[in-house]
Amino acid sequence: MAxxxxxxxxxxxxxxxxxxxxxxxxxxxxxxxxxxxxxAMSALLGFMFSVIVMKLNLTTGIIxxxxxxxxxxxxxxxxxxxxxxxxxxxxxxxxxxRQENTVVQTCVVACSGIAFSGGFGSYMFGMSxxxxxxxxxxxDEDSIKNPSLGWMIGFLFIVSFLGLFSVVPLxxxxxxxxxxxxxxxxxxxxxxxxxxxxQGAKLAKLQVKTLGKFFAMSFSWGFFQWFYTGGKDCxxxxxxxxxxxxxxxxxxxxxxxxxxxxxxxxPYLVNLSVLLGGIISWGxxxxxxxxxxxxxxxxxxxxxxxxxxxxxxxxxxxSLILGDxxxxxxxxxxxxxxxxxAQVRGMMSGPSLPISEAGGDLGPVExxxxxxxxxxxxxxxxxxxxxxxxxxxxxxxxxxxxxRIFHQLRWYHxxxxxxxxxxxxxxxxYGCGLTxxxxxxxxxxxxxxxxxxxxxxxxxxxxAGLAACxxxxxxxxxxxxxxxxxxxGYMTLASPRSMFVSQVIGTAMGCVIAxxxxxxxxxxxxxxxxxxxxxxxxxxxxxRNMAILGVQGLGSLPKHCLDLCIxxxxxxxxxNLARDLAGPNIAQFIPLPMAMAIPFxxxxxxxxxxxxGSLIRFVWDHVDGARAKAFAPPVASGLIxxxxxxxxxxxxxxxxxxxxxxxxxxxxRLTNLQVDAFIKSLPPPPR
Numbered sequence: 001m002a003x004x005x006x007x008x009x010x011x012x013x014x015x016x017x018x019x020x021x022x023x024x025x026x027x028x029x030x031x032x033x034x035x036x037x038x039x040a041m042s043a044l045l046g047f048m049f050s051v052i053v054m055k056l057n058l059t060t061g062i063i064x065x066x067x068x069x070x071x072x073x074x075x076x077x078x079x080x081x082x083x084x085x086x087x088x089x090x091x092x093x094x095x096x097x098r099q100e101n102t103v104v105q106t107c108v109v110a111c112s113g114i115a116f117s118g119g120f121g122s123y124m125f126g127m128s129x130x131x132x133x134x135x136x137x138x139x140d141e142d143s144i145k146n147p148s149l150g151w152m153i154g155f156l157f158i159v160s161f162l163g164l165f166s167v168v169p170l171x172x173x174x175x176x177x178x179x180x181x182x183x184x185x186x187x188x189x190x191x192x193x194x195x196x197x198x199q200g201a202k203l204a205k206l207q208v209k210t211l212g213k214f215f216a217m218s219f220s221w222g223f224f225q226w227f228y229t230g231g232k233d234c235x236x237x238x239x240x241x242x243x244x245x246x247x248x249x250x251x252x253x254x255x256x257x258x259x260x261x262x263x264x265x266x267p268y269l270v271n272l273s274v275l276l277g278g279i280i281s282w283g284x285x286x287x288x289x290x291x292x293x294x295x296x297x298x299x300x301x302x303x304x305x306x307x308x309x310x311x312x313x314x315x316x317x318x319s320l321i322l323g324d325x326x327x328x329x330x331x332x333x334x335x336x337x338x339x340x341x342a343q344v345r346g347m348m349s350g351p352s353l354p355i356s357e358a359g360g361d362l363g364p365v366e367x368x369x370x371x372x373x374x375x376x377x378x379x380x381x382x383x384x385x386x387x388x389x390x391x392x393x394x395x396x397x398x399x400x401x402x403x404r405i406f407h408q409l410r411w412y413h414x415x416x417x418x419x420x421x422x423x424x425x426x427x428x429x430y431g432c433g434l435t436x437x438x439x440x441x442x443x444x445x446x447x448x449x450x451x452x453x454x455x456x457x458x459x460x461x462x463x464a465g466l467a468a469c470x471x472x473x474x475x476x477x478x479x480x481x482x483x484x485x486x487x488x489g490y491m492t493l494a495s496p497r498s499m500f501v502s503q504v505i506g507t508a509m510g511c512v513i514a515x516x517x518x519x520x521x522x523x524x525x526x527x528x529x530x531x532x533x534x535x536x537x538x539x540x541x542x543x544r545n546m547a548i549l550g551v552q553g554l555g556s557l558p559k560h561c562l563d564l565c566i567x568x569x570x571x572x573x574x575x576n577l578a579r580d581l582a583g584p585n586i587a588q589f590i591p592l593p594m595a596m597a598i599p600f601x602x603x604x605x606x607x608x609x610x611x612x613g614s615l616i617r618f619v620w621d622h623v624d625g626a627r628a629k630a631f632a633p634p635v636a637s638g639l640i641x642x643x644x645x646x647x648x649x650x651x652x653x654x655x656x657x658x659x660x661x662x663x664x665x666x667x668x669r670l671t672n673l674q675v676d677a678f679i680k681s682l683p684p685p686p687r
Contacts, residue, residue: 017367017369018369018491019368019369019372022098022196022493028097032094033100033102033494033498034498034501035094035103038074038078038104038502039107039505041078042103042104042111042502042505043111045070045108046108046111046112046509047513048641049069049111049112050111050510050514050517051517051645051648052640052645053112053116054514054518054521055258055643055644055647056258056644057115057116057120057121057537057539058521058528058536059258060259061121061538062266062274062598063116064262064640065184065265066112067184068187068191068633068637069633069637070108070109070112071105071192071195072191072195072204072637074104074108075096075101075192075195075204075208076204076205078096078100079201082095098193098195098493099493099494099495099498101195102192102494102499103498105188106488106502107509108506109485110478110485110502110503110509110510111506111510111514112514113477113478113481113506113510114156114507114510114514115510115513115518117160117440117473118152118156118474118510119469119470119473121540122540123444123466123470123543124152124466125147125529125537125540126541126543126544126547127146127463127466127467128529129144130528130529130530131537131540131541132544134306134310134531135306135541135544135548142459142462143460145406147519147522151405152518153512154405156474156510157508158397158401158402159398159402159470159471159475161394161478161507162391162398163475163481163482164479164500164507165391165394166421167425167426167429168387168482168500169384169387169388170429171483172377174433174486174487175483176378178433180434180487182433182436184436185484185485185486185487185491186487186488189487189489189492190491192488192492208634210635211638211641212638214637214642215639215641215642216638218640218642218643218646219643219646220642221642222257222647223649225255226650226660227661227662228664229660229663230660230662230663231663231665233532233665234662234663234664234665235660235664236254237254237255238665238666239252239666240252241253244666249283249286249603250278250282250602250604252608253608253612254609256609257643258639258640258644259606260616261635261636261638261640261643262609262613262640263609263617264613264616264617264633264639265632265633265636266610268618269591269592269595270592271607271610271611271613271614272591272611273592274606274610275610276596277597277598277599277604277607278604278608280596281599281604283604285316286309289309290309296559297311297558308558311557311561312561313600313601314545314601315565316561316564316565317597317598317600318546318549318565318597319565319568319569320568320569320571320596320600321445321594321597322546322569322572323568323573323576323593324573324597325445326442326573328439328442328576329442331576331580332431332434332439333431335431336427336431339430373491373493376495380496380498381497391422398418399411402471406464407460408455408459408460408461408463408464408467410464413451413454414471417447417475418475421472424443424476425479425480426479428440428443428476429479429482429483432484433483433487438476438480440476440477441473443472444470444473444476445543445546447465447468447471448465448468448546449546449549449550450468450550452468452550452551453465453551455551462544462547465546466543466547469543478503481503482503486499521651523655524650524654525651538598541601542601572594575591575593576593617632620632
């Protein structure tokens, strides 16, 4: 599971006009918006954010929105570069515009988005032999496909562009006709617009300075911690902050700057839901079920066997995820269809000219901002025939090539996906415009079950289901991302062509950068995907076991596991229903089942980190709310980025064979006495 946290929605006052502020500035042509310096900076930031997203993918899968950080850093770096060239007397340096800023933000988010939608912490890595061994299934060549840089890059190039082509013909309907909100895209546009005003530029400079300060602190802290990790279960991440017994049940603070930062960005309810899920599972359920060893499940199983305690952890978390996903899928789909039908009926029953100069009974008068934005948005159009032709050609290539990468996936599986995908892409893009919620992973999970069952266990249904999941997520995710960017471009007067081109370029960058970053992690840290390791990749096991369920059914579950799964599946639906019926005042205290599901397998330790981050933000909000609103996101981004970028030198040291010199480990007092006695009994080393 991976869920992008919603950004705070920024709204303009009705009496203000943003475009009046920029009225005297000439809007550059779309080719002048997609500049070489913008693309170069996008590649640099795209790589940095891909490293961060990959680290989060391979640990917990909770990924906060990085749009604000991308826009802020793009603004700072390019304004600094432009100012430096001007001071050096370089002729012909063009000013940095908000349209160019939008291109950078779009390109960076498209690039780092592939690190998520590429499935490196979920469906793609779930195909590997390492994850297969944890599932405890019978070894079968047709159910394994180990990572390789070549096929991963090829697969992403094949499936990641179809979603872009599928929604291009609908851009006017989404943005102009239906006036969908797209809260994240709107928030990002407001921020970019504010950066380019004199007051906003001054604030942005202070925000970047704050981000840089906490980036340096976080990076230095990661470097310091590394010296004490010279063995298994060594270092500050193994510090028994709540006691040794609590640590055995995964209750401890691991001094992670990343999840402190994530906690400061995430809504309080997300963080508390994660902690509550950890308390219910590791504090209550798992200790009780472990006492049933020998009754509910054999006592002599391997620790990683799904027929033992791990089976309860994995499948109950899956049931929570599926219950939450199913409810939200039906909710968003119903809301989407209802709103769509209402809008179509309104357009059909209304006058042919919905807006007149005088207003009157024919509809509301457009504001100056709306008129200006609509004029520019309609200026540089992307031919629908080009988009549809590109979709058809790319789909044909995919139908031929994807089965060559995954021989378990037949051509008709891929063809069926591409017939259905545009409808699902539209639903996801429309629903995202209403709710700011992308259901790309939910559509992917549906593909796992449907295609896996269609292919069958004897024909490699596990790999077929996981590969179909990748195809579906690749299409549906990029479709909603592009429409968000169209909304951002609409509000910053960036051309639809520049938005589309920057999204295509960013996606192409991501298809190379994201697999390369994963490959670096995979080679540098040899225990990726192993429980208890630095990068356990819990979602990979979850996705693989979904594929196993889809192919083999429920017969392999431990005793009473199915009963508990049904209880939690229904419970997730009931909790979501209660949230919707209770009203906003009460709903803010009802937990989120999807967030609760994450620690069921992984443990609550990162939830403790996130809650401490929430506590810092809560206190800051009450002490100085205005300053917290302006500077908490840069502080959090600095903590996340610094700790994430430290992974690069750490992986280089690991590849070079350089090991940390110290192991800091904590033992019970009696065990420590035994260790001391054993050391004293050893003969002295030779001189």
